[in-house]
């Protein structure tokens with residue numbers, strides 16, 4: 022096999038709770054993760070000459086060893102003494118620095134694809150062990166589906182699959198650094214923790230309303246005051262038929278859950294009209310886990 026094309030899928034956090042801070046600055050979390058059908062295209066090609074060559078459709082992204090997809094390839098090349106090279110073509114569609122794990126998912130796709138292409142015979146758990154060295158969300162992006170993530174995000178347990186629904190994604194034109202958000206959380210007291218167990222119960226009952234009622238993200242308390250547009254987007258989604266609407270990850274992306282695709286399209290139109298953001302996408306949950 023000389024070439025492989027992969028879809029690197031985005032995630033949303035249906036629930037995100039922070040339990041404490043570790044000495045190294047990372048935080049212990051309890052998160053419910055969900056894959057959505059919004060993806061980057063990742064094409065890997067073997068090269069005879071050694072080295073990693075990366076190109077992307079987004080001019081502002083790095084193409085060298087600060088690109089997380091490059092780092093993923095480098096990790097495997099060094100560990101396994103791979104003498105050939107690899108060409109990585111990243112066609113990005115997932116908004117960048119958005120709370121949707123775009124970079125983590127690209128890295129996960131590179132680990133998964135290179136394992137196949139170079140016949141490394143790594144099991145999924147071996148890929149996940151390597152993934153966490155690149156980023157806390159990478160192991161989840163290897164696994165995918167509806168998952169409870171604990172530890173720093175790398176301890177994963179499969180949950181009952183999220184019921185099928187339409188997901189509206191709105192990325193406001195502001196930038197958020199995950200590191201800055203977690204650091205700002207340290208100087209605040211978490212007033213209200215989301216009830217992750219009730220959220221999981223909603224998943225077990227396949228009840229979209231119960232799921233929506235119990236969605237919660239403690240990082241909203243940090244990111245929304247920095248960027249009130251997030252609250253405004255939640256409001257527009259709720260007023261236009263979203264059963265629930267929340268910020269994903271460290272933000273600033275807002276997602277809304279809809280039973281009905283036509284309603285989601287109408288909400289998309291309203292958001293575009295409002296001028297809050299042009300980056301609005303109608304998609305759906307995607308429950309196929311990687312084996």
Ligand SMILES: C[C@@](CO)(OP(=O)(O)O)[C@H](O)COP(=O)(O)OP(=O)(O)OC[C@H]1O[C@@H](n2ccc(N)nc2=O)[C@H](O)[C@@H]1O
Pocket residue numbers: 034037046047048049050052119120121122125155156157158159172173174199200201203204269270271272
């Ligand atoms: C907030 C979440 C929710 O899924 O996602 P995003 O908003 O980034 O998509 C994750 O916890 C982010 O995971 P990820 O973006 O992979 O994190 P990393 O690259 O490993 O870390 C970036 C920075 O976030 C902070 N960090 C990350 C994970 C964690 N459990 N505790 C932390 O404190 C650290 O300051 C770290 O330097």
Ligand SMILES: Nc1ncnc2c1ncn2[C@@H]1O[C@H](COP(=O)(O)OP(=O)(O)O)[C@@H](O)[C@H]1O
Pocket residue numbers: 082083087088089090111116117118119120121122123124125127199270271272
């Ligand atoms: N392949 C990549 N795709 C996107 N961003 C990348 C990539 N490699 C490195 N980065 C850097 O990582 C940062 C976080 O990106 P991203 O993974 O999109 O955000 P998030 O973790 O919020 O979902 C960006 O500021 C970007 O410069």
